[in-house]
Amino acid sequence: MHMADALISPAVGGVMFAVSTGAVAYSVRSIKIELQEHEDDRKVPVMGVMGAFVFAAQMINFIIPATGSSGHMAGGILLAALLGPYAGLLVLTTVLLIQALFFADGGLLALGCNIFNMGIVSCLVVYPLLFRPLIEKGITKQRITVASIVSGIVALQLGAFSVVLETVASGRTELPFLQFALLMQPIHLFIGIAEGVITATVLYFINQADPGLFFGISENRDSRCEESDRLPKDKTGRKSAYSFRTILAILLVTSILLGGFVSGFASASPDGLEWSIERSLVGSLSEPLTGFHQILSDFQERTSFLPDYLWKRSDTISDATQTGTAGLIGGGITLLLVLLIGFLIKKSRRQDIC
Amino acid sequence: MLDIASSIRTMSSLEELSYHKTVIHRINSVHKIIVTVLYLIAVISFDRYSISGLMPLLLYPVLMMTLGEIPFRMFFSRVAVTLPFPFFAALPNLFLDRITFTQVQDITITFGMLSFFSVVFKSILMVAAVLILVATTQMTDLSAGMTFLKVPDLLILQFLLTYRYLQLILSETASMITAYQLRAGKEKGILTSHGGSFLGLLLLRCYDRAQLLYFAMKCRGFQGHMVKEKISSTKVSDLLFLVTSILFFGITRFINLSLLLSGIF
Numbered sequence: 001m002h003m004a005d006a007l008i009s010p011a012v013g014g015v016m017f018a019v020s021t022g023a024v025a026y027s028v029r030s031i032k033i034e035l036q037e038h039e040d041d042r043k044v045p046v047m048g049v050m051g052a053f054v055f056a057a058q059m060i061n062f063i064i065p066a067t068g069s070s071g072h073m074a075g076g077i078l079l080a081a082l083l084g085p086y087a088g089l090l091v092l093t094t095v096l097l098i099q100a101l102f103f104a105d106g107g108l109l110a111l112g113c114n115i116f117n118m119g120i121v122s123c124l125v126v127y128p129l130l131f132r133p134l135i136e137k138g139i140t141k142q143r144i145t146v147a148s149i150v151s152g153i154v155a156l157q158l159g160a161f162s163v164v165l166e167t168v169a170s171g172r173t174e175l176p177f178l179q180f181a182l183l184m185q186p187i188h189l190f191i192g193i194a195e196g197v198i199t200a201t202v203l204y205f206i207n208q209a210d211p212g213l214f215f216g217i218s219e220n221r222d223s224r225c226e227e228s229d230r231l232p233k234d235k236t237g238r239k240s241a242y243s244f245r246t247i248l249a250i251l252l253v254t255s256i257l258l259g260g261f262v263s264g265f266a267s268a269s270p271d272g273l274e275w276s277i278e279r280s281l282v283g284s285l286s287e288p289l290t291g292f293h294q295i296l297s298d299f300q301e302r303t304s305f306l307p308d309y310l311w312k313r314s315d316t317i318s319d320a321t322q323t324g325t326a327g328l329i330g331g332g333i334t335l336l337l338v339l340l341i342g343f344l345i346k347k348s349r350r351q352d353i354c
Numbered sequence: 355m356l357d358i359a360s361s362i363r364t365m366s367s368l369e370e371l372s373y374h375k376t377v378i379h380r381i382n383s384v385h386k387i388i389v390t391v392l393y394l395i396a397v398i399s400f401d402r403y404s405i406s407g408l409m410p411l412l413l414y415p416v417l418m419m420t421l422g423e424i425p426f427r428m429f430f431s432r433v434a435v436t437l438p439f440p441f442f443a444a445l446p447n448l449f450l451d452r453i454t455f456t457q458v459q460d461i462t463i464t465f466g467m468l469s470f471f472s473v474v475f476k477s478i479l480m481v482a483a484v485l486i487l488v489a490t491t492q493m494t495d496l497s498a499g500m501t502f503l504k505v506p507d508l509l510i511l512q513f514l515l516t517y518r519y520l521q522l523i524l525s526e527t528a529s530m531i532t533a534y535q536l537r538a539g540k541e542k543g544i545l546t547s548h549g550g551s552f553l554g555l556l557l558l559r560c561y562d563r564a565q566l567l568y569f570a571m572k573c574r575g576f577q578g579h580m581v582k583e584k585i586s587s588t589k590v591s592d593l594l595f596l597v598t599s600i601l602f603f604g605i606t607r608f609i610n611l612s613l614l615l616s617g618i619f
Contacts, residue, residue: 048515
């Protein structure tokens with residue numbers, strides 16, 4: 001799934017490079033906090049040697065019985081399961097960099113795309129959202145198998161789909177989107193199953209040999225406590241690489257900028273949906289409303305206090321200012337609603353044991 | 355799985371080449387990294403039908419390889435290994451894009467052909483550029499250059515560790531595979547049912563090695579961060595190389611030098 005340079009455009013390469021750089025920088029910071037927290041830099045040589053292990057593992061041909069074909073593993077889920085998502089991403093980044101430099105397996109400018117497709121998707125998306133919840137309750141053979149295979153399939157499907165999107169967005173090949181996707185997805189389904197099966201067999205073996213090697217899962221199976229102990233703490237004692245306050249501040253400023261200023265330049269022309277409806281359903285939208293539609297329409301008229309994002313058409317206050325104000329108000333209401341929902345959910349969850 | 359033996363050979367030969375002392379090897383690694391990246395950007399920024407515009411950019415790898423004494427045979431073998439992917443990825447262009455560009459005697463040249471050759475040619479140029487960087491820069495200089503360019507030191511440390519351990523782990527894997535194959539008869543690979551114990555054992559051995567490595571590093575004063583390599587100071591020749599390259603890439607990008615040349619004739 002390594003993408004070559006010649007198939008991407010500078011824009012796509014640049015954007016994906018930026019995304020991957022951000023994720024890798026965040027991972028580096030998280031790992032550093034974790035190392036400081038545990039005062040144990042043993043993980044550093046482990047990560048280095050694991051990089052070599054993944055490289056070697058990727059070169060081994062595994063025979064899939066009854067199909068006459070063979071498979072290889074990418075190793076993202078395996079790395080994340082043993083080292084954690086951030087260390088896993090860093091190790092995969094290193095492996096991809098070496099492959100790009102010394103083996104021309106994947107271009108240097110396509111490195112951002114490859115890190116995203118193979119590293120970020122498996123370590124930062126599939127591992128925490130799929131694999132981790134599936135084995136959190138305890139490591140048994142069934143759980144390992146199901147978790148590995150499901151994660152392998154999803155990770156490779158998402159990764160392959162990303163390749164399709166990046167290639168089509170770059171416009172260097174004539175392959176139409178649908179045909180390309182229909183080609184890539186089924187192939188990577190089988191590759192994903194193979195990856196999942198191989199990962200499952202390795203993890204099961206490791207579990208028999210030394211269960212302590214799994215990241216974040218302790219022997220007493222009270223994984224919720226272990227998870228909170230294992231997560232890195234920053235200076236304020238909060239369990240994350242960036243404090244909640246910083247993130248909230250950034251989101252707030254961005255919302256104000258977007259809602260307050262950028263929205264003023266939004267076009268008043270009909271958007272894509274409205275335009276296509278106008279073209280295709282000429283006349284049918286002006287039919288008189290009946291029954292339920294009428295009730296809803298009346299309700300909307302009464303409750304919307306900023307129809308079309310304007311107070312009123314006026315000579316003194318420009319449309320841009322009005323839209324900007326509407327954007328700020330709308331953004332503010334959305335923010336309050338979201339915070340309220342989050343607060344209610346937090347209150348309703350049962351307290352942690354530890 | 356003969357790949358493993360050839361991978362070890364590739365890395366050894368590239369590393370050996372990087373220890374030569376030519377004018378290209380003496381250029382500051384930071385400048386070489388920047389020029390390589392700019393070259394790659396220049397190549398991929400050409401549109402999908404460019405071929406004549408790209409031609410002058412061939413001068414960079416040719417000059418660098420002759421001045422850097424990189425064997426052309428190695429270049430061809432590396433490129434041949436990487437060509438299949440762009441070849442097959444661009445092959446649909448030949449069949450899907452059949453609008454005629456021009457007719458030369460009886461042969462019709464379609465836009466599809468142009469885009470196909472463009473993709474393949476770009477791949478060759480870009481593989482050459484990266485190969486030149488690696489073959490003319492030692493690992494220590496490369497990591498020093500990356501440090502200068504603000505790559506996180508943890509990432510650089512992982513890069514060096516993985517690179518160093520790669521040959522060792524690959525050799526061990528090759529031995530394990532040979533031992534397996536001697537017992538497995540006609541199988542061409544590892545059975546998936548054996549994959550768990552095969553990879554698992556390799557993984558545990560890697561962990562043990564990492565443990566030994568950790569103690570060795572601690573005995574030598576490792577305190578969690580790498581001692582930063584310092585790059586050599588910038589010489590006039592380095593700046594000349596950088597400026598000339600940027601000018602050349604810039605001119606080639608915006609003016610089609612091949613057309614200019616044909617205009618003279």
